[in-house]
Amino acid sequence: MKELQCAFVSGCKNIMKKHIVFSCLLLLLIISCATTGNAPPRLIKNSLIVLYPPEARIKRLEGTVELVVLVDKMGDVRDVKIAVSSGYSSLDRAAVEIARNAKFKPALVKGKRQAVWVTWPLEFKFENVKFLPEEWVEEILRLHQQAQQAKGIKQEEIIQKIFYRYQDFANHVVDHPKVKYNQYMRNVILKGINQRWDNFWATWPIPFVLFDDFCQRYPNSIFRHEAENYLIKYIKYEII
Missing domain, CATH: 3.30.2420.10 (TonB)
Incomplete structure (x- = not known):
């Protein structure tokens, strides 16, 4: 593993x-x-x-x-x-x-x-590090709230943590394709992103939604471009 x-x-x-x-x-x-x-x-x-x-x-x-x-x-x-x-x-x-x-x-x-x-x-x-999905959800929700309240370089530090934790989850999902992880992702992403991929939730793991969510939430982040690259990468991996 x-x-x-x-x-x-x-x-x-x-x-x-x-x-x-x-x-x-x-x-x-x-x-x-x-x-x-x-x-x-x-x-x-x-x-x-x-x-x-x-x-x-x-x-x-x-x-x-x-x-x-x-x-x-x-x-x-x-x-x-x-x-x-x-x-x-x-x-x-x-x-x-x-x-x-x-x-x-x-x-x-x-x-x-x-x-x-x-x-x-x-x-x-x-x-x-060990990966516990329930703790991951709690951490991400907490980080999103902190990012809304922070400003400047402190905010970017928090956004960086979110991006890296999204990466962690996406990689874990790819490594464990038989485990049903979609619900955990649905608990942390925006409602609009959740609805956008509604036809795919019941089919197979779709970790790319995390990077779609990141781009939507933090369009001005220095990690926006990297998130877009990961979005494309995982879409190709899961769908194409």
């Missing part, structure tokens, strides 16, 4: 425990923690916004990018430099973008805020 895989960025603890786990580790601390009144900068976890590069995910690219980051007295990232490349420009660019949008509690030296440089390794890799 082929297990589904999903992308995640590691190296911050327990930001998401289910399918994507982000972790970041500050290795080189310029300030000694043992000295009274001294403290290193601390990542504010809910500020971490990760967009795994679509082209890298398609090609299954993995790697670690070692960054050197300047955190100012307010905890904002003022400069980011690549110390060691992952070997892939798309992963390097994504790592820099992740760091630029991060927010920290500022470092303290003798009780006063201090700007410091820290090193930050970000690892992009894939891991195997």
